[in-house]
Amino acid sequence: MKLLIVRTVLIYLCVLFAMRLMGKRQLGELQPEELVSTILISNLASISIESEEVPVTASLIPLFLIAALELLGSILSFQSQKFFNLMSGRPKTVILDGQIDQNALRTLRLTTADLMEALRGKDVFDPRDVSYAVVETNGSLSVALRPEKEPATLSDLALKVQHSQATIPFVLDGQVLDDNLHWCGKDHAWLERTAQANTLLVEEILLLIGNDTEDYFLLKKEPRRTARPLRKEDA
Structure with a gap:
């Protein structure tokens, strides 16, 4: 059992590393060669997890070879439009x-x-x-x-825009998104003031979204519900 756990963790970390090497893409945006690579990697990973008699390297070597081929294909596609059309087709x-x-x-x-x-x-x-x-x-x-x-836009209606930036998250589940704060011209001092105005710590904020104005939406974390003790009349 211990060996199975170690093999599973090792394969998981290696697959995660290989997928990170291949870059970020949502599943619905995968090109054909990327989808093939993903399917092959998942199958190779499952073989080493399910079959203890198979050496881990029997999956790791082809796994990283597929990742390397995917990276090579991405480089060639970037440099050659003909190669990209061959691998992915055309719109x-x-x-x-x-x-x-x-x-x-x-x-x-x-x-x-x-x-x-x-x-x-x-x-x-x-x-x-x-x-x-x-x-x-x-x-x-x-x-x-x-x-x-086409739907009408503010420019079509000749309406004045009150803010120039989109509404984006500043805090998600207590985690501060510094880049978003700076993009909207805000800093940690503003964040602390906003939290104090709502008698909260930053860590107690579930969601805080806003833009480059002083308008924002804040949602507080709710405490976890504990099980109600069973009373005699409930039994």
């Missing part, structure tokens, strides 16, 4: 000026139902409202609406 336009390109759908083996589902995911329910839609190399759909269908 494909599926809607242009409200017209669905059926040949493009057939090429991508994408059904009309799939396209409509992807459009609904973008809050678009009528293809005629779309000026341009393209299926990216990672499988996601990018949509540009017709100008008359």
Whole structure:
């Protein structure tokens, strides 16, 4: 049992290190070669965990080899557009000026139902409202609406903007995000004043969000609920 625990921890740390080497990508944004690498790494890791007779190196060596190949592929893709197109393909336009390109759908083996589902995911329910839609190399759909269908912005309405920065988190679960504070022109002194104004310590803040104005939203951590002792009448 101890050997299994040690092997599992070792494999976990090595896989984590390999994935960190490969860079940050959300699962839905993986390119084909990245998805293949992820699947292979997970399978190699499970072999050493499940089979104690298999040496750990039997998984670690190919694991880091796959990570190295992924890094090499990323470098070559960065330097050569042709290599990138070969490995990841090219974006494909599926809607242009409200017209669905059926040949493009057939090429991508994408059904009309799939396209409509992807459009609904973008809050678009009528293809005629779309000026341009393209299926990216990672499988996601990018949509540009017709100008008359675009939502109005503050500049369109000629309204004065009260603040220039977006509303972003300053504290998450008691942890201070220094970069966000500085980006909005604030510092730890402002943070301490804000916490004291709410009779709190910074560590007691669950969420604090704001922008470059004095407006903010603060949420206090709630104490953990303890189990209520059982009374006789409850029994």
